[in-house]
Amino acid sequence: MVATYKDIRRMTGLSLATISKYYNGGNVLGPNRELIEKAATALDYQLNNVARGLRSRRSMTVGVILDELDSSFNTTIVSRMEERLREAGYGTIICDSRKDAEAQADVLRFLVGKMVDAIVVVPVDDDTSFLAPARDRDVPVVAVDRLMPGTDSVIIDNRAAIASAIQLLTHAGHTTIGLLAGPDTTYTMRERRAGFRDAVQDRTGLLPRSELMTPEDVSIEGGYAGLRRLLRLSAPPTAVVCANYGFTLGATIALNELGQESWPALVGFDNLELARLIRPRPTLVTQPIEALALEAAELVLQRLSGAGPDESVTITLETTLLVGHEST
């Protein structure tokens, strides 16, 4: 049988209220503290967080919904956030929505039913209606990597990120630049696409031709097919920007199957580790993923402590450009 306050009461003669105070940082006299500590170790006592959660209306868990788990971006987010939240006493319940909006809604309900104190989400698209069950029950929600109206968000400056890539490429003399980006259904892709259009116009005075920036399937395959399509154009780009990590991988695979002489300059996204491995070594827009995770965690903790403004908060972080080898 697992020990409870009652066992400690039996051993110490103190009341449950005093024991509770001890475990919650209240005022307890030194001798009584020692008594409780002795009893607790003798009984191998472990506080029952479920009972505590019932009374105090806090489960001390945070739900995290990811659009996919098999991406280094998301695993870094989870790893850092989990660490920070655990430090603060919160458990992290993870759910993979597999980029499926319906699954995402299910999962959110699941988490609300699990009485999580807050929810962090990397949403599959821009539709925020699935958050209703959380809102109804005043469960704070923080969106990561997506700007959601009326919701706290932690994002990166996608336009500036792309602009820095374009600046590098135009500086190196490129005038025809292609973009591998996904459809406009997610905030992130929309911003990167808009950032591309604006930056190209800014630098070259011309809007990029539409066939240079059609949307691709957000996947390695999409990047592969997209790069091949770009190079088959009658006036192919001399440089290509990949709007995320999957496109970068796919484009690199495509390049590897081509002769080296036809390689365009490539600017990719994310994942430093792989940069060492793949050829050509691309210039990379690197996101401050760990900082993103920590900001999200702090925002959650702030909301849980009841602090923070009434309106929703948006935190924007900047990327850095890691210049590669054969890309300019």
Add this chain to the structure above:
Amino acid sequence: MVATYKDIRRMTGLSLATISKYYNGGNVLGPNRELIEKAATALDYQLNNVARGLRSRRSMTVGVILDELDSSFNTTIVSRMEERLREAGYGTIICDSRKDAEAQADVLRFLVGKMVDAIVVVPVDDDTSFLAPARDRDVPVVAVDRLMPGTDSVIIDNRAAIASAIQLLTHAGHTTIGLLAGPDTTYTMRERRAGFRDAVQDRTGLLPRSELMTPEDVSIEGGYAGLRRLLRLSAPPTAVVCANYGFTLGATIALNELGQESWPALVGFDNLELARLIRPRPTLVTQPIEALALEAAELVLQRLSGAGPDESVTITLETTLLVGHEST
């Protein structure tokens, strides 16, 4: 205010016991069922799992401890397991021990304190003593990818995996084969090393020279340095087996920095996706990671349902060999 059974009682005139029965699959008359359903939707009722957990002594959460989160092996494990467990109503609390035994012990205590119903662990080493708090409280533990005495385990047949690689290589005429493997501190590495030694002896009649199979740092860097060291030997191997994914990556990086003419045949581990990307395209020992995850999930659910034998269970899965391009 969030609705409770009492609100449903007020609306239906039924007792709490009956309402509870309804939510737990007991016998409730049709009309009363409808009454409850109506009241529940009208009140937007959501069952409070914390209260339920207190009374029924089940938190409906499972803790998962990973030695690292940034590995495709582990993310696949988590993703599949989470999906299966959620299907069964369990939330998955994830913790990253970052390959640190002390952190792992902390995290286990943290999870036990969170009253998880079971724990799944990919342990950092062979020391099982950190599991004591779980054992003391009869929290079932399932180890993944490690054989732990006295603990349910789901593993792959590491010896057979390596043997299949050696068979392929010796069949192709290789007689001097190197191994990139980590130190003997984890079960997995020990098995793969032993499998290598046995298979080489089996096939060539000779034990492999010790300098062909010294331990490396388990990391991409270790694979990189290890491969270079092997090729600098006075009698270098004509083929190299990498005992895990990191070694495979590191060795491939090293190969890419060498002239293609000096490439040895390479057999690596895991990650199909990357196999498309890297050159030379290695032969890969592929583990049934999803099956591993599902077996682990089923084992957990079985233990949670009270079924299963008294002794600890070991489930062993087989790998397949995915023959690459330039590896034979």
Add this chain to the structure above:
DNA sequence: GTGTGGGAGAGAAACGTTTCGCCAAAGGGG
């Protein structure tokens, strides 16, 4: 007609905490 058994429901007691209201003693300022 009389047991018997099970279905359906009710009341009340858990489950292990936190918290509310109350009290006694100690400390401090006038």
Add this chain to the structure above:
DNA sequence: CCCCTTTGGCGAAACGTTTCTCTCCCACAC
């Protein structure tokens, strides 16, 4: 020396479920 506040502590009532024990009722077999 008295009043007021603070400190440490106590008992009891929550928190929202599940579960134990009872009762009623009806069908069924004998």
